[in-house]
Amino acid sequence: MESSFAILAEPNRRAILSLLASSERSVGELEDRLHLPQTSVSKHLRVLREAGFVESRVEAQRRMYRLRPEPLMEVDEWLAPFRRFWSGHVDALERHLERMAALPKPKKGKNR
Amino acid sequence: MESSFAILAEPNRRAILSLLASSERSVGELEDRLHLPQTSVSKHLRVLREAGFVESRVEAQRRMYRLRPEPLMEVDEWLAPFRRFWSGHVDALERHLERMAALPKPKKGKNR
């Protein structure tokens, strides 16, 4: 299984997801909006589909793609531990200074 | 400039960031905790440093690395538009059904 982050590393895939955030779209619609070749859109959609980011619905000749929340939720959860660095009233710099001051300032040896 | 998502695509880099979330660490400390060769840790740290995820402080022979919040904040902001899909009391499925019902159900032509 591919990591969700690896999937999001591709700019066009992020663009596709952003478009799908506002509504369900067909492949051709994505193609037009992103100015990408159809084959490229289809390939990215496949990757997104296999990673669970999107699912498709058949409507006549078209495939309508829509978001699935799970993988993005995982990403959101991964970020959780880091939020303390920029949320709350203590800003990041201050926090780092605190930590530095708290260190016992080791001096010798390979004390990792 | 490399996208923050591309940086986070690498599992070892995410592991490094997670370790740095709890406190400042030296390269050797990361090396030990992650069971990665030193050269590998250093290379990942370079990537993280150049992308602004971490910064280093010289302490005698060691380099102490610590987190910088900005790039992760950007990621967090990118996620913002998607949070409506899983937050609040309307769940994702319900929301999608709403959207589908709202569509005028197009029938003919290449009306993308």
Place this chain on the structure above:
DNA sequence: CAGTCATATGCCCATATGAGTATATACGTG
């Protein structure tokens, strides 16, 4: 200042992947 510890860097290779092109599949309509 020789030796050792801590970290960084350069080089090479194997692999992964996005783009482009051509083609296949599937559906709808006259």
Place this chain on the structure above:
DNA sequence: CACGTATATACTCATATGGGCATATGACTG
């Protein structure tokens, strides 16, 4: 059923990148 539309897939190629290895750099210590 022939044709156009909509989408998917197979193949090839160029490029990017992580790992391994050797080595370089820099700092502390006796």
